[in-house]
Amino acid sequence: LDQLSVAECAMIASTFQLPSVVNPINNPKRGLMRRNWVLGQMLANRYITQAEYQQAIAEPNNAFPHEPPIEVDAPYLAEMVRLQALDRLGNDALTEGYVIKTTVQSARQQSAVDAMRAGLIDYDRRHGWRGPEDHQELAENAGNEDFDRILSSYTDIAGLRPGVVTGVGASDATVYLSTREQVQLGQDAVAWAKPYVNETRVGAPPRNVAAVLKRGDIIRVARNAKGEWELAQIPKVQGALASVNPEDGSLQALVGGFNFLRSKFNRAVMAARQPGSSFKPYIYSAAFERGFTPASIVNDAPLALPDPSRPDGLWTPSNDDDKFDGPIRLREALVKSKNLVSVRLLDAIGVRYARDYVTRFGFSPDALPPNLSMALGTASVSPMGMARGYAVFANGGYLVTPYFISEIDDRDGKPVYVANPARACRTCQERLLDTRPPGPPSSSAAPANPVAAAGTPAAAATTGGAVLPADAHEGNHPPTLAPQVIDVRNDFLVTSLMKDVIRRGTGAAAMALGRDDLAGKTGSTNEHRDAWFVGFNGDLSTAVWVGFDDFGSLGRGEFGAKAALPIWMDYMGAALKDRPSSTLSMPPGITTVQIDRSSGLPSEPGNPNAMPEMFKVEDVDRLRQQATQQQEDPDQQHAYDIF
The missing domain is CATH 3.40.710.10 (DD-peptidase/beta-lactamase superfamily)
Structure with missing residues (x-):
């Protein structure tokens, strides 16, 4: 507090009455007016001198966000983490400075977000232009302050900038953005905007910009691959x-919506x-x-x-x-x-x-x-x-169980939770010594909704077991094996x-x-x-x-x-860019046999209609017998063949 100036103190005090309206970041003009009114009250009540008042009034608004920058776009995951942290740690999760490490890789997460948004926007454009988000009748002398007021309730959505159309001609339109920029949209920028009729039909391509936009329309714009502005809309899909x-089921990326x-x-x-x-x-x-x-x-x-x-x-x-x-x-x-x-x-x-x-x-x-x-x-x-x-x-x-929290550390960096997920571990010694045949998982190994979908406290019990204390991982401890x-x-x-x-x-x-x-x-x-x-x-x-x-x-x-x-x-x-091929190799007990394309049964040598197919080894003799029987009696078929 001792590092704040009088003007900064007044700005903070001014926000208490209407935090959303006089926020110095979202609405700097209103925030500055309110701050100066507070400074006037401080002068009138003799909390500051005239000289301090004049100095504070002259100080510009330097407010800026102080939270750490968001490094990866993963709000749905963040909410899942918050709910699970509350379940594991109680309300202390919000106040005790815990650091939560997830399994999600930031590069993969961003790729998932980018892919989802691009795919939904592509779908949306295939189905046409639904019209502006809103329309405001603009006075002839409307200026930037009027446009700012209109756009104050609109926010940037996934890179789609809100703007108000301030002028429309035959070949282009002028759009005022919430960032106080003005951009021009030409015919190419609206070429995709065929009128939406229904999910199966769209109208004819627009003849000109005026066929799509009117003065006073509230719309969205975005930059295309060439860096040029073009008309956009928020997908409904x-x-x-x-x-x-x-x-091991570790979550690598998650997108819960547009x-x-x-x-x-x-x-x-x-x-x-x-x-x-x-x-x-x-x-x-x-x-x-x-x-x-x-x-x-x-x-x-x-x-x-x-x-x-x-x-x-x-x-x-x-x-x-x-x-x-x-x-x-x-x-x-x-x-x-x-x-x-x-x-x-x-x-x-x-x-x-x-x-x-x-x-x-x-x-x-x-x-x-x-x-x-x-x-x-x-x-x-x-x-x-x-x-x-x-x-x-x-x-x-x-069967692995998805999980997304790998570790939770306290404010001193000491782990208080470490995930211990069951793993496939095909080549582990413990797996090779496990002679149990494949079968249904136990009820504890197959929760009806792993990750609950992380929306309820019960999710914590099914998303990677805890090992406490964390040093239990030290030494040669056998892995937890997922059920086959x-x-x-x-x-x-x-x-x-x-x-x-x-x-x-x-x-x-x-x-x-x-x-x-x-x-x-x-x-x-x-x-x-x-x-x-x-x-x-x-x-x-x-x-x-x-x-x-x-x-x-x-x-x-x-x-x-x-x-x-x-x-x-x-x-x-x-x-998977630059990652080598990764796939299951052919296991023992699988063989390749030449079959007849028409019958699906093992073929005789020299059959021009033959092709290779893979089988379990124990099925081959049975199928050869069927092939022989079919040769002896061509009309004989299995019930499911003719059903």
Whole structure:
């Protein structure tokens, strides 16, 4: 306090009456007027002399923020950390100077934020210009003070600057920004702004600037890749991204929405959305445990099943493109995301079995529908839950639990909490000596909502165990092993199918990243309400979701490959840049056999229709017997082949 001048003391005192109105940073003119009034009262009441008053009045407003600069944009994560710190430390967390270290890498986090914002803005522009945020009738002699007053209630949102249109001509418009700049927007700056009609239709391109903007419009502007100003708007669509390390579940990046100031709802961990076709790998994994193989033939044909809840009493699922390929191998069915194959596959293995099996990936039974619609991804899941589930495929079959606080130190730098997460640890001695077969995790190892989604105090108990005191890590202590929930061979086969999804399927755009270790699956739901892409390599498992909070349609053609995959690619491309290929090697017990493309069964030598396919070794003899039987009786087929 003894370092403050009289003018600075008066400025602080002046803010108590109306902190938001006379804030010397947000409203310096009002703040200065209020400060000078306080100085006048101090003079009138003889707290200062006339000379001190004159000196203080002449002092400029030098107020500036004193908090540490924000080094990485992670407000959703910060709120998760705050809640968990309060749960672990009580109210002392806010006053005792604790330092909390997270698992998130700042470069990856910023890449995730940039990718999400760019992807949502791209989607938003595809669907047209919804008009200005507001409109104010401006007097002919309106000046900067009037413009400042109008813009005082608008803030910068994710780099989208608020501004008021002060003049419009045939070829350009003048926009006054909240930063007291004036910028010109030409025809190129508004060329994208086709009028919004609905989520599927837009109007004709604007003929000129005046067709888009009027004097008095409150709009947003942003700089493009060339550094030039152009018209912008805040997207209505939302998205979320969750990325974890498959080895131990440590959170690497998290984005809960377009902007925290606009909406504090953390969609990455709190949303319960339908995953669509991105759920199919779990069904395929269950089927591979029941004797199906990547070469199994299932019929992709129209299907009608009884459903008393529907007006006509029938449920008639279909493929996204309403096309049918007939009998098709499971590898091709996943590559092409065939819905009817998934429904028949689920029916063949049994809904009860599949539902129990999918809980191995960390999902609560309550989130899984007890009917065949589960094959189409009608479960209720979060992006964090999907990233966790795919991490099982990425790490060789082990269920890790996401966590994001690695250490908490007191004001003296002494650790009071150190995370001790369960790890996949495939090559650890303890893992190699563990002979237990893969199976469902215990209830403690598979919380229904890991990270709770970090929005409730109960989350603390499920996001990385504590080791207290911290020196318990010193010495040769065995690692905590994550439960093995699926066989590594099952994992390898399902992953090989998802690699083909990227090589030549619905995720083929990801080949532009130039990597050979990526696997994943697109997801879309009825009426395009949700768009997903979930994918991984050995280093990262990442889920991206795009949709509207009110479950509205994203519009015709907005599949996961169009709305979500570009965001996933931008993030993964940056996060994995310069990192070597990381993928599971072929485990013992897997063999490659030449099969007939049409039948999916082992082929005779010299068959021109032969191709290689991978199998579990114990399946090969059974399939050779089937091939022999089919040669002897070509009409003999399995029930699921013709169902």
